[in-house]
Amino acid sequence: xxxxxxxxxxxxSEIPLGSSVAQRFKSRADAFxxxxxxAAGAPAMVLFAGMVGFGAMGRTNGIDGWFTALSSLLMFxxxxxxxxxxxxxxxxxxxxxxxxxxxxxxxxxxxxxxxFPQFDDxxxxxxxxxxxxxxxxxxxxxxxxxxxxxxSKHRLSYFLGLGLLCWxxxxxxxxxxxxxxxxVPAPVTLGLVFINPLFFMLTFTEVKxxxxxxxxxxxxxxxxxFTVMDRDTSLLTTGLAAGTVAYFVDRKLIRKRPGVIG
Amino acid sequence: xINTSLQGWGLWIALAGACLGTYACRAIGVMLSGHINQDSExxxxxxxxxxxxxxxxxxxxxxxxxxxxxxxxxxxRILICVLCIGVMISSPKRxxxxxxLTGTLLLVSYGTFFLTS
Numbered sequence: 001x002x003x004x005x006x007x008x009x010x011x012x013s014e015i016p017l018g019s020s021v022a023q024r025f026k027s028r029a030d031a032f033x034x035x036x037x038x039a040a041g042a043p044a045m046v047l048f049a050g051m052v053g054f055g056a057m058g059r060t061n062g063i064d065g066w067f068t069a070l071s072s073l074l075m076f077x078x079x080x081x082x083x084x085x086x087x088x089x090x091x092x093x094x095x096x097x098x099x100x101x102x103x104x105x106x107x108x109x110x111x112x113x114x115x116f117p118q119f120d121d122x123x124x125x126x127x128x129x130x131x132x133x134x135x136x137x138x139x140x141x142x143x144x145x146x147x148x149x150x151x152s153k154h155r156l157s158y159f160l161g162l163g164l165l166c167w168x169x170x171x172x173x174x175x176x177x178x179x180x181x182x183x184v185p186a187p188v189t190l191g192l193v194f195i196n197p198l199f200f201m202l203t204f205t206e207v208k209x210x211x212x213x214x215x216x217x218x219x220x221x222x223x224x225x226f227t228v229m230d231r232d233t234s235l236l237t238t239g240l241a242a243g244t245v246a247y248f249v250d251r252k253l254i255r256k257r258p259g260v261i262g
Numbered sequence: 263x264i265n266t267s268l269q270g271w272g273l274w275i276a277l278a279g280a281c282l283g284t285y286a287c288r289a290i291g292v293m294l295s296g297h298i299n300q301d302s303e304x305x306x307x308x309x310x311x312x313x314x315x316x317x318x319x320x321x322x323x324x325x326x327x328x329x330x331x332x333x334x335x336x337x338x339r340i341l342i343c344v345l346c347i348g349v350m351i352s353s354p355k356r357x358x359x360x361x362x363l364t365g366t367l368l369l370v371s372y373g374t375f376f377l378t379s
Contacts, residue, residue: 042358042359045359046358046359046362049362057329060329060330061328061329063273064273067273067274067277070277071277071280071281074277074281075280075281075284076284077284079316079319080280080284081280082319082323083319084276084277084280086322086323086328087268087276088268088273088276089268089328089329090328091268092268093272094268094272094273094275094276094279095279097268097276097279097280098275098276098279098280098282098283099283101279101280101283101284102279102280102283102284102286102287103315104312104315104316104319105283105284105286105287105288106287106308106311106312107287107309107312107315107316108284108287108288108291109287109288109290109291109294109308110291110305110308110309110312111291112288112290112291112292112294112295113291113294113295113305114305115295116291116292116295116296117295117296124296128292129289129292132288132289132291132292133285133288135288135291185374186330186373186377187369187370187371187372187373187374187377188370188373189330190330190331190333190334190369190370190372190373190377191366191367191369191370191373192366193329193330193331194331194342194365194366194369195362195366196323197320197323197324197327198343198346198361198362198365198366199362200316200317200319200320200323201320201324201343201346201347202346202347202350202358202361202362203358204313204317204320205347205350205351205356206356207313211306211309211310212309212310212313214310215310215311215313215314215317216313216314216317218314219313219314219315219317219318219321220317220321222318223317223318223321223322224321224322224325224326226318227318227322227326228326234318234322235315235318235319236315238314238315238318239311239312239314239315239318240311240314241314242310242311242314242317242318243307243308243310243311243312243313243314243315244307244310244311246310246314247306247307247310250306250310251303
């Protein structure tokens with residue numbers, strides 16, 4: 001292992017790419033700029049639409065504007081924000097809300113654990129505790145795809161460009177949605193509040209591993225049942241039940257079969 | 263309409279708890295990254311649980327919504343979702359933006375013709 005001083009060279013084994021492959025970026029600034037450009041297309045548009053939808057949801061349900069805006073800025077996790085909003089509207093207790101939101105956010109543990117080890121060793125220090133706030137579904141999905149073709153020393157810069165753009169549009173999006181919902185006719189507001197459930201649903205069609213597909217399918221069946229029984233705890237109970245069943249089905253039946261994406 | 267929503271301090275305590283909980287999950291991820299094999303059994307299980315929770319949330323927002331969406335009949339909501347999935351999977355490259363637009367515009371058109379409030 002290199003000493004704590006900056007090593008003058010990069011150990012070739014630290015770069016997962018073959019040495020014959022040219023570097024994709026010239027510098028950190030180049031990688032950062034490319035991250036911003038990659039985010040500025042469909043990912044940012046969809047996220048912006050989701051944030052507009054979230055703002056509209058807050059307004060139409062009479063939730064405080066500051067509350068709506070702050071949750072976008074400080075949570076930056078649409079599924080969790082929608083849980084927070086939905087449970088606040090139906091009057092759940094603060095404790096139940098915090099617990100449910102935290103549980104939907106456990107996906108960040110998995111996302112971080114799969115993404116952050118791909119950064120260069122030099123970049124893996126305490127500052128990651130600040131950078132991790134920029135991590136959300138969008139930046140994660142794009143990074144996981146692009147990192148394979150980016151040399152490790154430029155990955156953090158790329159990720160920061162991507163994440164920073166996504167984060168910085170979330171507040172304007174939310175504020176816009178909040179004010180639009182009060183101005184535009186009700187049918188348009190209806191369209192705005194439908195964006196998020198629609199978006200979550202559509203992303204499920206891109207899920208490849210069978211274990212996760214089974215989990216989603218089971219949750220679609222169990223979810224409504226558990227919700228009717230007890231709305232407050234249904235997210236947790238359905239998640240644990242469907243996820244655990246999917247895990248064992250995958251482990252016992254699917255994993256050993258050839259030709260199946262595991 | 264009876265207003266049952268959370269008011270006053272409770273609302274802000276819920277927000278603080280939600281923010282802290284969400285950040286804690288991100289920080290735990292940083293802490294564990296590098297120490298835990300991402301292909302380990304616990305992460306396969308955790309990923310499945312996470313997908314199941316987001317799926318539950320989604321199905322709940324579509325089938326058992328609160329607020330404005332509840333004024334749209336259930337079968338309309340389901341029909342629009344089916345049409346959107348159709349647009350989405352009509353191309354192997356996945357048409358996310360066209361599918362989102364389809365759903366949103368269909369619901370706006372429904373609202374324009376049938377919403378009475």
